[in-house]
Amino acid sequence: MAPTRRALPHEKGEDGILTITAFEGAITVRVLEPGERAFLFDAVFQTRHRHFQGAPKPPEHFHPFQDEYMTVLEGTLIIEVEGVQHVVKAGDPEFTVRRGVNHRLYPPRRDEGPPAARAAAEEQDVIRVLLSGEQTSKQFKLDLVFFENWYAYQDMLVVQKARLNLLQVLSMFDAGDSYLTLPRWVPFRAKVSRIAGVVGGRWIGGLLGYQPFYKEWTTEWDIACEKMESSLFLRRFSDRRNKK
Secondary structure, X not given: OOOOOOOOOXXXXXXXXXXXXXXXXXXXXXXXXXXXXXXXXXXXXXXXXXXXXXXXXXXXXXXOOOOEEEEEEEOEEEEEEOOEEEEEEOOXXXXXXXXXXXXXXXXXXXXXXXXXXXXXXXXXXXXXEEEEEOOOOOOOOOXXXXXXXXXXXXXHHXXXXXXXXXXXXXXXXXXXXXXXXXXXXXXXXXXXXXXXHHHHHHHHHHHOOOOOOOHHHOOXXXXXXXXXXXXXXXXXXXXXXXXX
């Protein structure tokens, strides 16, 4: 059966807090009131879930306009910054990844990293982390709209075994203030990556029909439409009629 765009399970509790589940329960996210930040998520990773077993690390990337913040509430998390692994544990102060810095985060692995990380990989079942991002006036930024669509697309890759499409990735990343980290030997690699995101993702991707956001995956569809309407190449995907 061909992969289809399916919304991630969303459930609103009696307290009014939205919970989103991805990868068949491997990750659950509670969407909290962000205050002065662009978003605030309480994310739980079930590290022994089958979708985490043998999974590759997420791609290195950077955000030109937003700092990103992580506070580990339970377990141990690896935050890799410019190739250096930082072992962050519950009780440690908030970890800040500055704008423009190459990074990625993932559960500790048994086969690499410092001893504390390897021990955590053997012992822990759950990682719980507060994830938030700096507010910005930019339309394309890290926020709920971006994360819903990015994780729904990843869910389609992992659960439905869809083939990864680079233009789709570039389109989504560009719309979320996110750009892939290129090899160190690439001259002006940050600038080249941003150009590739805009030209490949927004311009060429938009002309070929790749959207950064999809109705099926988006709770705040009007906000997604407003974002797409800000680009000549994406405004045709804005449709404020019936969301579902």
